[in-house]
Every structure is written in structure tokens, then in C-alpha cells.
Amino acid sequence: MSAPPPGTKPTPAPIWHRFSRAQRLARFVVHLAIVAAIVAAIRSVEVIPEFLADAPEQMVDLFTRMWPPDWSHYPDTVHDALMDTIHIATLGTLLALAMALPVGVLAAHNLVPSTPVNLLAKLVLVSSRSVNSLVWALLFVGIFGPGTLAGTLAIAFRSIGFVGKLFGEALEESRTGPIEALVAAGAPWSSRMTFGYWPQVRPAFWSIALFRWDINVRESAVLGLVGAGGIGMALDSALNLFQWDRVAVILIAILAVVVAAEVIVTQVRKRVI
Numbered sequence: 686m687s688a689p690p691p692g693t694k695p696t697p698a699p700i701w702h703r704f705s706r707a708q709r710l711a712r713f714v715v716h717l718a719i720v721a722a723i724v725a726a727i728r729s730v731e732v733i734p735e736f737l738a739d740a741p742e743q744m745v746d747l748f749t750r751m752w753p754p755d756w757s758h759y760p761d762t763v764h765d766a767l768m769d770t771i772h773i774a775t776l777g778t779l780l781a782l783a784m785a786l787p788v789g790v791l792a793a794h795n796l797v798p799s800t801p802v803n804l805l806a807k808l809v810l811v812s813s814r815s816v817n818s819l820v821w822a823l824l825f826v827g828i829f830g831p832g833t834l835a836g837t838l839a840i841a842f843r844s845i846g847f848v849g850k851l852f853g854e855a856l857e858e859s860r861t862g863p864i865e866a867l868v869a870a871g872a873p874w875s876s877r878m879t880f881g882y883w884p885q886v887r888p889a890f891w892s893i894a895l896f897r898w899d900i901n902v903r904e905s906a907v908l909g910l911v912g913a914g915g916i917g918m919a920l921d922s923a924l925n926l927f928q929w930d931r932v933a934v935i936l937i938a939i940l941a942v943v944v945a946a947e948v949i950v951t952q953v954r955k956r957v958i
Contacts, residue, residue, distance in 0.1 A: 747929065754937060755930035762919050762931075767938050769833050770915035773908070774901035777840025782894060785810075785845040789852035796856055796882070806849070814846030818904045822913035833914035840901050840908070847900075848893055855889035856882060895950045902946040906939045 791797050791806035821839035829835050864881045872880070909917020916939060923931040 750929035751933035753930070754933035755928075756934060758928075758931045758934050759938070762922075763916070763935055763938055766909070766916045766919040767942060769836075770905045770909075770917075771902065771942065773833055773836040773840055773905040773913075773915050774898060777837045777905070778844060778894065778898040778901050780837065780841035781844030781848050781897065784841065785848035786852060788845065789849040790856065792849065792853035793856035795859070795861075796878075806853070810846040810849045810853075812846070813842060813844075814850070816843070818843040818908065819911055822908045822911050826912045831912035831914070831918075836905060836908040836913035836915055839913055840905055843904070844897050844901060848897055851893045852886070852890060855886040855893075859885045892954065895953055899946050899950045903943055906942070 788806050788809050791802055792810060794800075794803050797803060797806075818839050821842050822835055825835035825838045829838070859882050863885070864877055867877045867881045905915050905917075907917045909915040909919065910921050912918065916935060920932065920935045920939075923929075923935060
């Protein structure tokens with residue numbers, strides 16, 4: 686290889702860039718938008734510096750009022766409300782399963798090959814998920830009055846979208862081989878569902894049902910704040926009366942139930958799925 690003529694500059698080595706100019710510009714715009722959104726959110730929160738500086742002292746004072754918990758309140762007011770919370774979560778989950786499974790089947794295009802029906806079913810699922818459980822509770826409290834019935838229906842209608850969406854997706858992801866074999870054998874639709882789809886989606890069904898029950902136990906603990914029964918009503922009453930030692934008992938009871946629900950769901954999943 687001959688040397689370059691005297692007086693000529695060597696060709697510089699190409700510089701490698703991870704992103705192109707357009708990609709770098711796009712990343713800069715995205716980062717700038719994120720920073721702007723964070724700044725706008727912080728300004729809209731309207732944090733009062735005096736209250737923020739005083740927060741640690743107020744927290745210490747609050748925990749001082751809550752300790753020690755007064756366990757004498759548990760047998761009279763907390764236990765029954767806690768059982769109502771568990772019943773609301775359990776019955777609400779069962780109602781949601783009964784209502785959501787047919788909607789999930791209608792949303793699965795491979796089972797119901799009708800686009801309008803699929804879209805209508807998905808609209809029902811989206812509508813259920815878009816409304817918070819507290820809003821459902823306020824609605825049913827206005828219809829049926831305060832109590833556990835409103836809480837149970839709120840949990841059920843809130844859970845329809847979650848259960849139906851995941852169950853419908855599990856149906857759409859089913860393998861077609863067993864279904865085609867049943868169709869070739871002349872099996873009716875009910876047999877295809879029982880022996881073709883159900884064995885494939887059964888693990889997903891139990892996983893969805895257990896997971897939703899676990900979520901509902903947590904959500905039903907706060908529905909009583911709007912009058913929908915359960916431990917939330919006892920918590921709201923204790924807060925209004927400034928009975929902080931009773932509040933501590935209620936919070937500990939809620940924590941214990943949530944932890945127990947998590948353990949139960951984990952153990953049942955290991956044995957069922």
C-alpha cells in the first residue's frame with residue numbers, strides 16, 4: 686500500500702453514533718416533554734412549604750396518639766365489620782365471575798366471530814374498568830342505601846372488566862389443534878367449550894379469580910368510607926371521632942387480613958394451578 690502524497694491530510698476515521706440526528710432530536714423532545722409534565726404537575730399540586738416542613742412533627746404526634754392500640758374495641762366494632770369486608774370481597778368476586786365470563790366469551794373473536802358483538806362486549810369491559818370502585822360504591826349507595834349490598838355490587842361491577850378482559854384474551858390465545866379435531870369429529874359448540882377450550886384456559890381462570898379476590902379484599906376495605914359497608918365504615922367513624930387508638934386497631938386488622946389473603950392465594954395457586 687503506497688503512502689499518501691506529501692501535503693495531503695489523512696482521511697479521518699468515521700465516528701460512530703448510537704442514534705441518528707433525528708433520533709437524538711426525538712429523544713430530546715420526549716425528555717423535554719416529560720420534564721415539562723413533571724414541572725406542571727408539581728405546580729398544580731400546590732404544596733404549602735409550611736405544612737411540608739411541619740409534616741414530620743405531625744406524623745410523630747399522630748403515631749403517639751395511635752399507640753398503644755386499644756384492643757378492647759376489636760370484639761365490639763371491628764370484628765363484625767372485618768367479616769363484612771371479607772364477605773363483600775368474596776361475594777362480589779363470585780358475582781363478577783358469573784357476569785364476566787359470558788362477556789369474555791362474547792369478546793373472544795375465535796369463539797364468536799362477529800365484530801359488532803365483540804366490540805359491544807369489549808365496550809362493556811372497558812366501561813367497567815374505567816369507573817373506580819369508590820364511584821361504583823357511591824352509585825349503589827344512592828340506589829340501595831348504605832350497607833354491604835352496595836359494597837358487594839360495587840366490587841362485582843368493578844371486577845367485570847378485569848375478569849372478562851383477561852378471560853377473553855386467554856380464550857383467544859388457545860391452541861387451535863384440539864378445537865379443529867373436535868370440529869372434524871362433529872362436536873357441538875358446548876363440547877368444544879368443555880373439552881377444547883376449558884382445559885386450556887382453566888389455569889388462567891383460577892389465576893384470574895384468585896388474583897381478583899385478593900385485589901377485592903384490599904378494595905373492599907375502603908368502600909365503607911363512602912357508606913358501602915365493611916371495615917371502612919368503622920374506620921370512618923373512628924376518624925370522625927378522633928379515636929386514634931381505635932384507628933390503630935382497625936389499620937392493624939386490615940393489614941392482617943391483606944397479608945392473610947396474600948398467603949391464602951399463594952397456597953391455593955400452588956395446589957390448583
